[in-house]
Amino acid sequence: MLRGFVQDLRYAGRVMLKTRGLTLVAVITLALGIGANTAIFSVVNALLLRPLPYPDPDRLVMVWQDLRARGGPATEWTGPSQHFDWKAETAVFEGMTSMRGWNASLSGGALPEAVLGEQTTYEYFDVLGAPPALGRVFRQSDDIPNAPRVVVLSHKLWTQRFGADPSIVGRTVPINGESHEIIGVMPASFTPGLVTNAALWRPLRLNPANPSRNSAVFRTIGRLKRGVTLPQARAALAMLAKRLEAAHPESDTGNAINPVPLQEQRVGTLRPALFVLLGAVGFVLVIACVNIANLLLSRASGRLREMAVRRALGADRMRIIRQLLTESILLAIAGGALGVLLGVWGVAGLKSMAPAGTPRIDEVGIDRVVLSFALVLSLATGVLFGVVPAWHAARDRFTSALKQGGRGQAGDGGGRARRALIVAELALALMLLVGGGLLIRTFIALQRADLGFNPERVLTGFILPPGATYRTNKQRLAFYDAVLARTAVLPGVRHAALSSVIPLGGDSDTDFQIEGRPPAQNSKDALIVWYRVISANYFSAMEIPLRRGRLFGDREAEPTIVINETMAKRHWPNEEALGKRVRFGADAPWMTIVGIVADVQVRGARGTNEVEAYMGYWHNPEPGVNLVLKTATDPAALIEPLRRAVKEVDPGVAVAGVGTLEEAIAEANGSSRFYATLVAIFAGLALALAAVGIYGVMSYAVAQRTQEIGVRLALGAAERQIFGLVVGETLKLATIGLALGLAGALAVGKALQRLLFGVNTMDFVTFSATAGLLVAVALLASYVPARRAMRVDPMEALRVE
């Protein structure tokens, strides 16, 4: 048996070398298919399959407020009350930590450095199971109100900013105007819990006494007790929610608790897109296999006499099939090896193309799992594309091949099988093309979507005056006024405005009350508004159109607000909203609605219209705001002048996240662009492979039918009629392939539904354009064989007799 296998292997190697052209085409075709699959699988492996880099990662859950019972989201952020209430549920959790993002300004350099970090409860590192590389992590005593400020550094920040100083622990560093003692450094392998690129951490210093019950500013991670399953945790937390509702009906009515496995939380949203990509490369591989099967079928037809002789000499069917399968598997392994090399290159490409903020993208690479996947895939494809030709060659009707004196021809030479494979190939290619087309149309629709403002030449950056220095509204107001005054006179600036919220930059909501209507008795009935604190010229800077009423004047003393159209329609559907008064909190002053502006898609094109209100920053100077500069020139040229202007006002305040709004929109559409680009690349690859397949099949068919064509010419067929014969055959195959492909494409459209925007799953333009493209490519691929058929010399063709 083993000797037989070795013999098969040796013979297969010789056949591969003998038919170098075919081997090369097959190996390259397969390498493209396996390379694409390896690259995409490496992403799936890193994002979906590989466990999170924490000890016992299965026990980590993100814990959300579930507000669906009161019309809210299933994954609402948490606040101090949730942290303390839930943490006390010790039967479920071994530990729990809450955290929020932190815009830190590190002073000391030429310009203060804006660094992203996390503010966490002291349990953070313990819950994640991450010991420090240097010093220590937080203790409970660090996390109480007015405790001395301490900070833990990331390995990267320690290396880059502090030169990897081993004696860094114990030193102090000024952050946001306050001195912080460095107590530890995390290892380079540590992955932050919330902010992917967090560079430093400090305790939240929450007050456990009387915590706020109405704020949602944290994300909470819990570590389940060993042995506690997710359903058990859900059941226990449902009971806890009921107890909390009974104890705090005004704030907790309708609040449930929703634990989600951390792995699912991190990458769950990527799953549909990754499956789409896996599907796309799977199609490419199948098409590659179909092409190779066709090549092998052609070769098998040419070797019928050889197989017949082998059968006549005593080889049974299985022996012939084994021989041919060995050949195809050897071919597949060669293709797989080259494919892995292509995959390495593909992974590098994918990582550079991946949209900003893709979780775990740094972990993507070719590891043992990916290599095993490639090997299994290679073996499977070897069998897949080898089995049809092997079966064909090992048929029982071998005597006719012997009788024909070695012309290597019997029956239709696998023509039917070849044509069926081409039809399948065309159908698959069309499905991919439609998928790619729909995603491209989505990307275009997102790019062209009217967001309600004009992002052209707008530069934004976030400033956070340190709370330790700017304690009062008056102090913050003075700081913002000074920043606005300095930035407004920068050359090239047309408007210098500010807003607590900018599009694609997060949001904040609060509850409000309408004058003359009964106030809500509990949180379930509260009216919610997404509010923005802005300067008066923000609307001009963003070119947000006024629909009715007026905008407020700069420093208008009267308490006035401007609302958006959705708020007007939702809360005053049959009456004029202008002149009505609302207030944000029971003790807050009533504010009069003076204007209604157009809706703005703050969450990007895929967002929905929300209830929004704008108020003057002089009434409520928020702790941190976004600067918005509308420029007359290239906004990117104003990045450094902006930083310098802010430094002139306060050398300790850095400008974080400086960038243009157009970049922000491009980044928000980055994932759509990424998927559209990849699927389009794969669809292009599929199309090219399909074209090669059609060319191969039609060339072979013409060669097979040379005699027939000769007869037709001898009987008076014109060249154009012979051309039509070949092209017509292609057209027939293309039509059947299109019909099947269109049916499949409808399913593809449905599968992509969640990723689409501004385009129907059965978009006529996409379907007709891709079908047209496929037919054109099919015809083009058959052009050369058809020309060859036209040039058949009937005398030569008929001379075989």
Added chain:
Amino acid sequence: MAFFSRSSQPAATAAGAPEAEALAPNALIALRNIEKSYAHGTSRSYVLRRINADIKEGEFVSIMGPSGAGKSTLLHIIGMHDSAWTGEYYFLDQPVHRLGAKERAKLHKQYIGFVFQSYHLLDHLTVYENLDIPLSYRDIKKAERESMVCDILDKFAIVGKKDLYPNQLSGGQQQLVAVARAVISNPKVILADEPTGNLHTSQGKEIMELFKKLNEGGTTIIQVTHSEVNAGYGSRIIHLRDGWIVDE
């Protein structure tokens, strides 16, 4: 200085190329100094040499000679499948040697029918469809084609076989269909390349009788054959050897 690969020439033509003769009256086909050769590096091997022949309308001509004499090549030149030759070829007074591919194809379609040794029926078409093929290449309307095919099926007594595929017929039946296909467009001349080569004697006789009948009906027949018996059906024999006409 010529680079002939051949050194001996039959005595009859050894004196050199004869002057081009005037066209014979009533000649359907007139061949003058037809030559065909292949280049091999600096040498050239000839398949046909200085072929001069006239074939009148209504003749039944057999071309004979050993294998490799150039019989089939001559037949294909007459059939206008081959255009790579030199000399003059007149078909119904039309100078074929001066015609372009399209005009040759037109002449061929209008006047010539072909019968092959291996029948060359198209395997995936029925008898009916095989007969329809030459008509479909002549832009004849479908209704007219139908009646022509039915006529020929009737004439050749193969109506009962019209829906059969070639592999369901015997060799003789296949050649019968092939002859029917050759005559369906009513050609002036039928070119037959070893039409009985693959048939039993009795089947071959049947086909030759058919040719004779067609010839008596006015169709010119030119056949390539090895068989003296088959050649006996004709009125004239052209003998070829090494590309030369050696006897007539």
